[in-house]
Amino acid sequence: DGNKRWAEQRGMESHSGHDAGLHALVGVMGLCAKWGIKVATFFLFSSENWRRPTAEIDFVMWRFQKMLVDELDNFMRQGIRISTIGDTALLSDSLQQVLEHTKEATQSNTRSHVIFAISYSGQDDITKACQSIAMKVKDGIIDPKDITKSLIEQQLETKITAT
Template sequence: MDGNSRWAKARDLPTSAGHEAGYRALREMLRLSCAWGIRVLTVFAFSSENWLRPKVEVDFLMMLFERVLRDNIGDFSRECIRVCVIGDSSKLPISLQKLAKEVEEMTRNNSRLELFVAVSYSGRRDIAQACQKISQNVKHGLLEPEEITESLIAQELETSSTEFPYPDLLIRTSGEARLSNFLLWQSAYSELFFTETYWPDFGEADYVEALSSFQKRQRRFGQHIT
C-alpha cells in the first residue's frame, strides 16, 4: 500500500492525512474483497525498514494501527474476517502487541476472508527465522539436513497458518516497480500488477483493472503449456 506520503504532499497536507486516507482505501478494498469472494488479503502496512522514518510519523502509524484494530473488531466479527498480524511484533508498542493478539484470538474461527496485516515485516527476516527454527531441530537431532525441503521451510513462514499462503496476485501502487522485501518466498510465482495510482486513490475501478489483468494471464509455473 504505497504512496500515502506522496498523496499528502501533492495536496499540501501533513503525512498523517495521507495515512488516514490510506486507511479509508483499505476499508474499501476489504469491503470489495469480501463481496467478490477473495479468500486471503495480505497488506504491507509497515516494513522493518520503515522504523527509520521520522519518529513523529512512526508514532502516528503505531497509534493508527491500534485504532484501526480497535475500531473494527465488531466489523471483523460481523463480516466473518479472520485477522493475523505478521512481522517482528517485539518492536511494536506493548499495547499494540496485546491488542493484536486479542483480535487474532477473537477472530481465529472466522473463515469468510483472512486478512494478514504485515507490520514491522521483512521477507528476508521471515525466511531467516524459518531457517533458524529448522536448524534447531537439526541441532537437537530431530531432523537430518537432507530432510529439509521447500515445504518444510514454508511451514515455518509467518503465512503458514492459512490454507492459501502463496499470493496469486501482488499489487503495488504509486508507480514503484519492486517487491520491497515483501513475501519474497511466497511470491515466487505470483502475478505482479503495478499501477501509478497512489494507494489513497486506489478504488474499485483500480481493483477491477488489477483483477481483470490477472484473469487474462496464462499461469505456467515454469512449464510449457500447449
C-alpha cells in the same frame, strides 16, 4: 511510502495520507470478504519503517490501533479474520493488546483471512526459517536430505496464509 507520497502530491501533510491509506485498507478488506477472497496480506509497516521520524511512527501506530478498535464490529459482521506476521513485540503494549484482542475475537471468522504484515522482513523470515531447520538438523530431528521446499515453507511466518 505510498501514503506519504499520495499526501505530498496533493499538498497535504503525511498524516492525511496515512488516514486515507487506512480508510482505503478498511474498504478493501470489506471487498475481500464480499468477493470471497479467502486470504489477503497487507504490508502495513515494514521493518525499515522504524527509521522514520518518531512522531510519524507514533501517529501511524495510534491510527492503526484506533482503526482496529473502531472496525472490530465490522470485521465480525463481515466474517473477517485478522492475523499478523512480523515482529509485533516492537509495538507499544497498548497496540499489542488491541491486536491480540482483535485476533482472538475474529479467529473463528471464515469469510476472509486478512493478514497484517507489521514490522515484517521477508529476509528475516527466511533467515529464521533456515536457523530453525539448522537446529533441527544439529539436534538430529531431521536429516539434511529431508530439507524440502515444503519444510522451508512450514518454518516461515507466512505459513499462516494456508490456514
